[in-house]
Amino acid sequence: MEIKTLISEEELKVRIAQMAxxxxxxxxxxxxxxxxxxxxAVIFAADLxxxxxxxxxxxxxxxxxxxxxxxxxxxxxxxxxxxxxxxxKNVLIVEDxxxxxxxxxxxxxxxxxxxxxxxxxxxxxxxxxxARKVDVEADYYGxxxxxxxxxxxxxxYEGHYRNLPYIGHVS
Ligand code: 5GP
Numbered sequence: 001m002e003i004k005t006l007i008s009e010e011e012l013k014v015r016i017a018q019m020a021x022x023x024x025x026x027x028x029x030x031x032x033x034x035x036x037x038x039x040x041a042v043i044f045a046a047d048l049x050x051x052x053x054x055x056x057x058x059x060x061x062x063x064x065x066x067x068x069x070x071x072x073x074x075x076x077x078x079x080x081x082x083x084x085x086x087x088x089k090n091v092l093i094v095e096d097x098x099x100x101x102x103x104x105x106x107x108x109x110x111x112x113x114x115x116x117x118x119x120x121x122x123x124x125x126x127x128x129x130x131a132r133k134v135d136v137e138a139d140y141y142g143x144x145x146x147x148x149x150x151x152x153x154x155x156x157y158e159g160h161y162r163n164l165p166y167i168g169h170v171s
Contacts, residue, residue: 007167015142020051031055032090038062040096043154044125059083076106086115096154097126101136
């Protein structure tokens with residue numbers, strides 16, 4: 001399988017630090033709950049939170065929308081979505097990529113339905129804007145990518161390649 005580099009390790013590093021600065025500016029001095037969507041967002045979130053300078057708490061949830069192939073199944077499964085009480089809290093959901101938008105919408109609806117947060121925002125490393133099926137936008141995103149299947153930096157292909165230090169495209 002040939003992997004073409006789309007976003008280099010250095011570009012990711014620079015952009016993630018910039019995103020964190022924006023986030024630091026918005027929440028200055030306030031506590032932030034970072035909700036990480038496993039498994040794909042784990043690498044991005046690990047880098048991002050290390051640049052955040054407000055008090056941070058991290059929670060992890062697990063969802064799945066992809067089957068074993070490269071196509072979205074069209075529905076979101078909540079594998080584990082247990083969260084503490086987020087009433088009155090600043091919540092930042094951290095994802096690897098927004099594709100159809102179904103996962104982002106599911107998560108935002110889930111938070112809105114269950115909690116009265118102080119604020120809820122969505123942060124995604126990648127955004128496949130042209131693949132949207134539902135109307136949802138990230139408050140923060142790192143890079144827009146074409147409607148192609150990408151891997152690396154947390155994103156997998158059949159469970160592999162999450163450890164690549166760059167974002168690549170499988171041809
Ligand atoms: P959505 O619900 O927006 O269609 O998809 C969100 C989830 O699908 C992401 O969190 C990610 O796990 C997976 N996904 C979407 N596009 C890609 C892609 O290009 N590559 C990989 N590896 N996963 C993707």
